[in-house]
Amino acid sequence: MAVPEQPTPLAPESASSRKKRGVVVGAAFAAAAIAVGVSVFTSADSPSTDGSAGGGHASYDDTALAKFYTQDVNWGPCTGFEAGGNKISYGLQCARITVPVDYDDPDGDSAEIAISRARATGDRIGSVLMNPGGPGASGLRLAAYGYLTPLGERFDVVGFDPRGIGASTPSIQCFNDEERDADRQELDLDNSPAGIEEQEEETRDYIDKCFERSGEDFLEHVGTYEVVRDMDIIRGALGDEKLNYVGISYGTRIGATYAETFPTRVRAMVLDGAVNPAQDQRESSIKQWTGFQKAFDEYVADCVTKPTCPLGTDPAGAIQAYRALVDPLVEKSAATEDPRGLGFNDAQTGTIQALYSPELWDKLTDGLTELQQGKGDTLLELADSYMERREDGTYANQTDATTAIRCVDKPAETDRAKLGQLDTDVRKIAPFLDDGRGTGLAPLGTCAMWPVPPTSTPHEVHAEGAPNIVVVSTTQDPATPHQAGIDLANQLGGSLITYEGTQHGAFLSDISCVDDAALAYLFDLTTPAEGLVCEADAEEAK
16 A cells, blocks of 8 residues: 555654754655655634633624534643643643534534643733644644743644544544554555555555544545634634634645635734645645655765765765665564564655754664664654654554545545656655656555545635735745745735745744744734745844
8 A cells, every 4th residue: 555644743842842843743744745646655803812711702603603613611631632642741731622523514413623722921912723734633732832932922822633633533543553553564565567456455445444443424524624614613712803823834734724714814824834735746746755855965965974974975876875775674674672673664754754854864864874783773763753653552543634634635646647657757856765666657546546525626725805924934845845835925925934944844943033023923913024034054034
């Protein structure tokens, strides 16, 4: 089966940890273009200012939904809310918000959306919702930025697990923990006709498990179309007349869709590491893998300056050296203290995880150096982080949720010739991941066989009536290329902050130029300077 999307947000550990987004919000769009569908390669007018904790209820315009907008929010400890990852700390409060599963049938089945909160410590403006992307990522721990950054001085910082994800219920479930471990060891490298048939049979088995364990009725309603409506109910239940929002990676798609759907209900919105909602699968894949190859090249350029670089001292030979280390894992896993060992898939997954931020480059070097010695502990640790595997061997449901959401968010490619050509093109674009087994053929992806039809199509967003929206885009972002941020800012008619660096996202990453401009906007609605560019080294605007 094609490797499904596997983004990995983890809890922030310190103010500086936001900078390590490869771990923190990490792979938030990871392998989004790896594609469900391509082989492994492939693969009211003013905010609340009363300083309260969000009492009262804000506006709504559909009487059939009144009971949801006017529900009470019962805050309490976050015990029992850890389904989306590790323990939720920092003294956050948690609650659940009830929403309809089907907005066309508000009296039918309901779902519970898990939310978290860090109370504002200063002159409170209102609440600010945060989402780390994925799709499929748990956002509860993002509320800790209320304690770790100046954002928490003026806002109640609220994280949430979108429907079907983490601690929200019902939960999207396909593989159990043992099945996920086994799937990571499955080598789907044979793109001969017989190999493709086998891969597609495995995919059909996976889909059957998804629908058996999650329910078709629910899986019809897990897309961004529903999430933005859930967000509006959260806004109303918290007592905010207008929405303040920070979306990261695929969370920018959620934010842009909210602005398109409820333009007059936006107060302020920062979209960081932007996704271009107008891109189709092919364009997304090509641009994302181009970004990862650039990030690998940047890593190599740094590594070869050190005498102990496991890829040698000549950048021209680095890809060959890398393949010489990982390709033998097809036949035999590397030894690890964990009895699973490091397999071929996990070696590449761990590499991708490390390319999200230069903060993880030393760890990648350590992992490749270990691999020279026949050991795989560090790369397995990176892969586990990417896959959201906890120390006890259990998984968050992010990988399954990513697949289900993507399959209803965008039409899948079903033309086998185009899939085969895409596989060929991606191998040329990202040669560091080319295993040399390309045949010009590729299997249908999961979404091409998904029984539930998509609820939206790629399109440029238009948010007439919305205020200025700020987009932050990094020049060498491997997962969400800089051009996507430019495109999204143009579509929204918003402001663009460019950060010159090699990492996934930049806001709240201890980059003063970015943070100062974005926070001034969120606090006082100050428009960032036109064409603002923040430098990677000097960290000050040009």
